[in-house]
Amino acid sequence: MGEAIVITSGKGGVGKTTTSANLGTALALMExxxxxxxxxxxxxxxxxxxGLENRIIYDIIDVIIGRCALKQALIKDKRFDHxxxxxxxxxxxxxxxxxxxxxxxxxxxxxxxDYIIIDCPAGIEQGYxxxxxxxDKAIVVTTPEKPSVRDADRIIGLLxxxxxxxxxxxxxxxxxxxxxxxxxxxxxxxxxxLSIDLLGIVADDEQVIKASNHGEPVAFQPNTKASIAYRNIxxxxxxxxxxxxxxxxxxxxxxxxxxxxxKSK
Amino acid sequence: xxxxxxxxxxxxxxxxxxxxxxxxxxxxxxxEELEAKLAANRxxxxxxxxxxxxxxxxxxLEKEQxxxxxxxxxxxxxxxxxxxxSEVITKQAAIEWKEEAEVKAVSRVVRSGQVLEVKGDxxxxxxxxxxxxxxATGNIFVMGNLLGIAHAGKDGDTDAVIAASYMNPTQLRIAxxxxxxxxxxxxxxxxxxGHIDDEQQKIIIDRLQAVVRKRPGISSFERRMxxx
Numbered sequence: 001m002g003e004a005i006v007i008t009s010g011k012g013g014v015g016k017t018t019t020s021a022n023l024g025t026a027l028a029l030m031e032x033x034x035x036x037x038x039x040x041x042x043x044x045x046x047x048x049x050x051g052l053e054n055r056i057i058y059d060i061i062d063v064i065i066g067r068c069a070l071k072q073a074l075i076k077d078k079r080f081d082h083x084x085x086x087x088x089x090x091x092x093x094x095x096x097x098x099x100x101x102x103x104x105x106x107x108x109x110x111x112x113x114d115y116i117i118i119d120c121p122a123g124i125e126q127g128y129x130x131x132x133x134x135x136d137k138a139i140v141v142t143t144p145e146k147p148s149v150r151d152a153d154r155i156i157g158l159l160x161x162x163x164x165x166x167x168x169x170x171x172x173x174x175x176x177x178x179x180x181x182x183x184x185x186x187x188x189x190x191x192x193x194l195s196i197d198l199l200g201i202v203a204d205d206e207q208v209i210k211a212s213n214h215g216e217p218v219a220f221q222p223n224t225k226a227s228i229a230y231r232n233i234x235x236x237x238x239x240x241x242x243x244x245x246x247x248x249x250x251x252x253x254x255x256x257x258x259x260x261x262x263k264s265k
Numbered sequence: 266x267x268x269x270x271x272x273x274x275x276x277x278x279x280x281x282x283x284x285x286x287x288x289x290x291x292x293x294x295x296x297e298e299l300e301a302k303l304a305a306n307r308x309x310x311x312x313x314x315x316x317x318x319x320x321x322x323x324x325x326l327e328k329e330q331x332x333x334x335x336x337x338x339x340x341x342x343x344x345x346x347x348x349x350x351s352e353v354i355t356k357q358a359a360i361e362w363k364e365e366a367e368v369k370a371v372s373r374v375v376r377s378g379q380v381l382e383v384k385g386d387x388x389x390x391x392x393x394x395x396x397x398x399x400x401a402t403g404n405i406f407v408m409g410n411l412l413g414i415a416h417a418g419k420d421g422d423t424d425a426v427i428a429a430s431y432m433n434p435t436q437l438r439i440a441x442x443x444x445x446x447x448x449x450x451x452x453x454x455x456x457x458x459g460h461i462d463d464e465q466q467k468i469i470i471d472r473l474q475a476v477v478r479k480r481p482g483i484s485s486f487e488r489r490m491x492x493x
Contacts, residue, residue, distance in 0.1 A: 150377050153394050157376035193394055193412070195374050
């Protein structure tokens, strides 16, 4: 029996879809059977990030209103045989997606897959409720900015009322130089305010944007910072204990010495 | 019927008249006697209005009965009712009173968009995050970080205080007073307490020890009872 994990954030644009795509890919890289579900009806883009847009025939609304079987709507990934995507509808009526419909789909997928990753739309309205309906676990994505942390806090409060495990946190798009200068919130500070377990941290990496544009999740790349971060998170989801990676840029001996002396002042 | 025992005894005190009403007779008898007493002691209309304290003893009055009594007294004479005191209250009123007088311990994080309301004092074991709000009719004690809004003395108790292990709130409200965080970023303070300063007539934050000195009754049961 698989596990359904919803990726949510409250605020838009913090990287829910990117995180969904990359965690799905990273889990698939570890030989897990994974199904991604895009629940952002009308604004679907998980298929774009995965590079599967041209393969869509049926979508989640078609499944719910019975225009096709669930198996027909699932799109097999072009890189893995055990990674699938259930795309969101682009033009159908939003209100056709209900919590009951969502629960049914997830229940049907669970025996077939190890992990079901649900990409949640921004906001706390019906779309959010649908996405959370079938989930067993939740991952909250935030960036090190106040508005994003505030919304994450709000969404954690709402998730606590659901019948799911306490949510875990991913801090996305960390720019180390800004944190060092005090212009960005520190991860410790965010974790302290939100008081939930930290699942992972992801650096703000240009490669992520490049990869999204090419429809190839960054988790595929062997050694960019973001891809390692996503693969580490996937390993933690599988239960391994992986230390958080350091963001310190590789600097020369001189600058490290300089730092040492400025600290000791 | 009642013999010589007087149903209503009138005493003059420094605070005005004190009307002691027998609590063994029926309410009708009481009203009858009161009417007679009021008619007997006619007071000149030029006289000053006198304050009256009514002592009901072990009698409980319904709202309508009390209204009737008040109307009778104030219409017949130049009297003003200062207080109506009864030794008994209903069970429901007692339960409400007890609720107001309790310290409610809650352990959770009050997150953005959440509101935690209690009657009486609030002891929160956890944080109030930015965007979160806690209110109490009494004091608020936060064993954690107070970063959101706290409203103590919500029903108007200006003696209420707000204390927190770490305080960097968006707003502090006590009774009808509101103070907000400064526009520049601040570091917050540890183990301090917000209260209304009588001279400045605004909310100020001081060390916990200093506030305890100003509000010696802060933790006493009597204070909470009287607030009820």
